[in-house]
Amino acid sequence: MAIFKLQINGRSYQADVEPDTPLLWVLRDHLGLVGTKYGCGIAQCGACTVHINGEATRSCVYPVSAIGTSKVVTIEGLSANGDHPLQLAWDEVDVSQCGYCQAGQIMTAAALLKKNPKPTAEEIESGMTGNICRCGTYHRIREAVKLASTKTASTTTKKS
Amino acid sequence: MATTTDKSRRDFMKLAATAGGGLLLGFGWTSAAADSISVLGEAAGAAAGGVEFNSYLSIGSDGIVTIFSPNPELGQNIKTSFPMVVAEELDVDWKKVKVVQAPLDAKKFDRQLTGGSGAVPHSWKRLRTAGATAKQMLKEAAAKRWNVSVNDLTTENSTVIHKASGRKLSYGELAMDASKLPVPTDVQLKDRKDFKIIGKPVRNVEQKNIVTGKPLFGLDVYREGMLHAMIQRPAFGMKVKSVDAAAAKAMPGIVDVVTFKNNVAIVGKSTWQVKKARQAVKIAYEKADNIESTPDHDRLFKQLLDTSNEVVVRRKDGDVEAAFKSAAKVIKSEYQCPFLSHSPMEPMNFFAHVRPDGVELVGPTQTPERARTETAKLLGVAPEKITLEITRLGGGFGRRLQADYVLEAAELSSLVKAPVKVIWTREDDMTGGSYRPAVRYRFEAALDAQNNLIGYKLRGVGINSGNPTREDNFPSGAVENLLIDSVEHKSPITTGPWRAPITNFLAFAEQSFLDEVAQAAGKDPVKFRLDLLTKAKAKPTGAIKYDIDRMRGVIELAAEKSGWGKKQGVFQGFSVYFSHASYVAQVGEVAMVKGKPVLKKIYAAGDCGIVINPSGARQQMMGGIVDGLGHAMYSKLTFKDGLAQENNFNNYRLIRMNEIPEIECHFVDNGIDPTGLGEPALPPTGGAVANAIFKATGKRVKNQPFIDEEVFKTVS
Ligand code: FES
Numbered sequence: 001m002a003i004f005k006l007q008i009n010g011r012s013y014q015a016d017v018e019p020d021t022p023l024l025w026v027l028r029d030h031l032g033l034v035g036t037k038y039g040c041g042i043a044q045c046g047a048c049t050v051h052i053n054g055e056a057t058r059s060c061v062y063p064v065s066a067i068g069t070s071k072v073v074t075i076e077g078l079s080a081n082g083d084h085p086l087q088l089a090w091d092e093v094d095v096s097q098c099g100y101c102q103a104g105q106i107m108t109a110a111a112l113l114k115k116n117p118k119p120t121a122e123e124i125e126s127g128m129t130g131n132i133c134r135c136g137t138y139h140r141i142r143e144a145v146k147l148a149s150t151k152t153a154s155t156t157t158k159k160s
Numbered sequence: 161m162a163t164t165t166d167k168s169r170r171d172f173m174k175l176a177a178t179a180g181g182g183l184l185l186g187f188g189w190t191s192a193a194a195d196s197i198s199v200l201g202e203a204a205g206a207a208a209g210g211v212e213f214n215s216y217l218s219i220g221s222d223g224i225v226t227i228f229s230p231n232p233e234l235g236q237n238i239k240t241s242f243p244m245v246v247a248e249e250l251d252v253d254w255k256k257v258k259v260v261q262a263p264l265d266a267k268k269f270d271r272q273l274t275g276g277s278g279a280v281p282h283s284w285k286r287l288r289t290a291g292a293t294a295k296q297m298l299k300e301a302a303a304k305r306w307n308v309s310v311n312d313l314t315t316e317n318s319t320v321i322h323k324a325s326g327r328k329l330s331y332g333e334l335a336m337d338a339s340k341l342p343v344p345t346d347v348q349l350k351d352r353k354d355f356k357i358i359g360k361p362v363r364n365v366e367q368k369n370i371v372t373g374k375p376l377f378g379l380d381v382y383r384e385g386m387l388h389a390m391i392q393r394p395a396f397g398m399k400v401k402s403v404d405a406a407a408a409k410a411m412p413g414i415v416d417v418v419t420f421k422n423n424v425a426i427v428g429k430s431t432w433q434v435k436k437a438r439q440a441v442k443i444a445y446e447k448a449d450n451i452e453s454t455p456d457h458d459r460l461f462k463q464l465l466d467t468s469n470e471v472v473v474r475r476k477d478g479d480v481e482a483a484f485k486s487a488a489k490v491i492k493s494e495y496q497c498p499f500l501s502h503s504p505m506e507p508m509n510f511f512a513h514v515r516p517d518g519v520e521l522v523g524p525t526q527t528p529e530r531a532r533t534e535t536a537k538l539l540g541v542a543p544e545k546i547t548l549e550i551t552r553l554g555g556g557f558g559r560r561l562q563a564d565y566v567l568e569a570a571e572l573s574s575l576v577k578a579p580v581k582v583i584w585t586r587e588d589d590m591t592g593g594s595y596r597p598a599v600r601y602r603f604e605a606a607l608d609a610q611n612n613l614i615g616y617k618l619r620g621v622g623i624n625s626g627n628p629t630r631e632d633n634f635p636s637g638a639v640e641n642l643l644i645d646s647v648e649h650k651s652p653i654t655t656g657p658w659r660a661p662i663t664n665f666l667a668f669a670e671q672s673f674l675d676e677v678a679q680a681a682g683k684d685p686v687k688f689r690l691d692l693l694t695k696a697k698a699k700p701t702g703a704i705k706y707d708i709d710r711m712r713g714v715i716e717l718a719a720e721k722s723g724w725g726k727k728q729g730v731f732q733g734f735s736v737y738f739s740h741a742s743y744v745a746q747v748g749e750v751a752m753v754k755g756k757p758v759l760k761k762i763y764a765a766g767d768c769g770i771v772i773n774p775s776g777a778r779q780q781m782m783g784g785i786v787d788g789l790g791h792a793m794y795s796k797l798t799f800k801d802g803l804a805q806e807n808n809f810n811n812y813r814l815i816r817m818n819e820i821p822e823i824e825c826h827f828v829d830n831g832i833d834p835t836g837l838g839e840p841a842l843p844p845t846g847g848a849v850a851n852a853i854f855k856a857t858g859k860r861v862k863n864q865p866f867i868d869e870e871v872f873k874t875v876s
């Protein structure tokens with residue numbers, strides 16, 4: 001065990017865990033941040049996606065010891081009031097079925113839009129293909145990302 | 161090392177809070193007194209305020225109406241659509257409705273389960289009556305107060321109105337008085353034309369919680385002192401011979417390694433510690449039953465299709481032998497599907513705390529009552545001593561109809577005498593059984609010289625499939641001479657209902673075969689089906705258990721919307737199926753791109769009666785089609801020595817965003833009482849796609865997954 005100091009959602013956390021513990025389980029089991037989901041544990045489904053220094057990252061295969069001083073953002077910290085353009089678009093398009101995959105979908109999309117605020121349909125597709133939705137909400141995910149991108153482009157977004 | 165791991169989480173959090181310097185504790189458990197995370201909606205019954213009118217609703221003096229949603233929510237959107245029905249009859253302002261998941265309560269609710277798309281038909285009248293009854297009581301309370309006739313009162317937007325005098329009282333103001341009145345037994349339900357909420361798109365009531373990552377799911381449940389557990393289960397047909405857990409037990413965070421019923425459970429303080437220790441447990445297995453592999457099943461299928469032993473006749477009309485003897489043309493074809501895993505995104509998990517005074521169960525289940533009954537039996541505890549809270553389900557697809565993972569948690573908690581959450585890894589989920597059974601069908605059709613279908617035979621053989629046919633479905637009733645039978649092979653590989661049980665594959669096989677018959681008869685596939693329906697209506701053979709006119713309705717709607725037979729440059733395939741009381745027809749459109757078939761679009765026409773929530777219904781339809789397409793195209797489980805070879809999403813392929821076609825949904829508007837939509841859109845998809853592929857390539861795909869078929873061999 002070792003103590004790791006972590007910068008998550010603009011706050012400081014500490015966890016006393018084994019160095020190889022994936023960030024996913026540190027968030028869930030030790031810090032009470034359960035919005036980040038477990039789906040496969042082998043970087044295949046995207047349910048566990050968080051941002052590490054702005055990059056969409058599969059937290060299920062990212063050991064806590066590799067984080068260092070990097071800044072982590074989880075779904076809980078994506079926006080102050082649940083009003084990130086993607087979160088609003090998800091509601092407007094009524095995307096979720098079971099909802100389990102959606103935090104990961106949104107985190108992947110948020111990193112995508114940060115890099116490419118006006119993605120084409122193909123760019124959305126290739127950016128989101130790493131995320132599985134077993135309920136098959138892909139059409140609406142695509143629509144919501146598109147909707148958010150039009151809104152993001154016309155308003156100034158808060159930097160987190 | 162060991163000393164710090166022994167600290168309870170609460171100690172840890174205190175330590176972290178003081179040592180961190182500038183550490184902010186704003187989230188969930190970190191700011192709460194208790195060291196736990198409660199899932200939203202848990203223990204809803206106790207938490208809800210207001211005056212209770214009936215099992216379904218209570219009204220607060222602030223006018224907030226709390227509607228209890230009894231059935232587990234797994235993405236079928238029931239937690240939104242059911243309250244809509246109650247709110248409609250109550251005449252309430254939807255913005256003032258709060259929906260909470262009711263815990264298991266057999267006294268308040270019957271059929272508190274999710275499966276078979278059965279909740280809507282079961283509950284439609286009950287929900288409406290619950291709303292209408294409360295509305296009537298509110299009106300009567302107002303009538304008393306104003307000393308007017310209840311017949312002179314109307315309601316609107318959570319308000320009772322006396323038009324003549326212009327007086328108004330809000331539901332909140334009337335709730336207390338109203339709740340004390342006798343419950344009327346004969347209330348007037350609304351006329352459909354007066355619906356204000358039903359039929360309008362209403363967004364998922366949980367959407368905001370989902371997109372902000374609130375704890376909602378079983379996996380999100382954390383309790384003080386809770387231990388985490390993973391279980392190593394044997395391959396099918398094997399049993400535990402010996403366990404060497406010494407090394408695992410010495411690993412950090414591990415509390416115990418317990419063997420029960422051929423399960424070896426690793427119990428510890430965190431998921432990761434348990435997962436690591438699991439690899440250190442050495443288990444030797446021995447043979448307990450047949451050890452089967454996929455090639456064994458392939459051989460077996462061929463045998464069973466020709467056997468005369470243990471054949472169960474499911475339906476027999478007319479004289480099939482004579483019909484085939486006199487036939488001018490006989491068409492014969494076989495179709496096969498592999499086992500499938502349900503693989504909901506949230507893997508199986510359950511929390512159990514077995515205490516001397518009772519049992520607490522929390523988690524995702526489609527059948528809470530079954531889970532409680534079986535837990536009671538297992539532990540020898542009275543069912544009344546067991547509480548069960550239903551969390552949101554991260555998908556189910558039938559897997560959570562089983563109680564196995566609930567029982568594991570309960571048994572383990574009683575063995576280690578601590579609260580335990582059992583979690584299945586994805587690998588456990590795919591190797592742990594209860595699969596969609598593997599099935600093979602043989603169809604035979606006899607045509608007379610005028611190309612009329614005069615004889616029809618279907619034999620289904622399956623592994624733990626029960627009856628793999630649906631003998632009364634179309635085209636039964638439309639063919640004078642018909643024989644449907646089945647043979648089942650019993651296997652240690654466990655199976656269970658998988659979204660649209662049996663019909664998820666049968667519909668594909670049948671609708672593809674009917675396409676073959678239409679082709680052999682030189683008829684248009686749509687006209688061929690419509691002619692059969694006309695015949696079934698004019699001259700039915702035996703019992704007909706589908707509504708001929710409703711089936712015709714969706715066929716015609718799908719044909720119309722897709723421009724059937726009128727398009728250039730695309731190849732269309734047709735399919736229609738009746739399952740779970742709803743009707744869905746689909747047209748698949750394939751284009752040839754660089755010599756390869758590419759699915760471009762699916763048109764769907766559904767008849768589920770009144771559409772309660774168009775937004776939810778549309779998504780159920782789209783999701784069902786994506787599910788049907790994905791599994792038909794890509795997914796399979798194969799076995800080697802009783803062990804599933806595909807065990808995670810790297811080798812068990814699920815459909816992804818870049819593989820979906822455009823989907824266009826239409827609904828028949830006929831005002832009939834609603835039926836479910838969680839399943840019925842899935843069965844027709846495979847056939848619509850396969851028949852379009854045939855039109856485009858001249859090749860039939862007959863086995864799932866399609867991707868392994870010849871026509872796709874060169875296609876990635
Ligand atoms: S859980 Fe990390 S990618 Fe699936």
Ligand code: FES
Binds near residue numbers: 133136
């Ligand atoms: S909404 Fe259920 S897995 Fe995506």
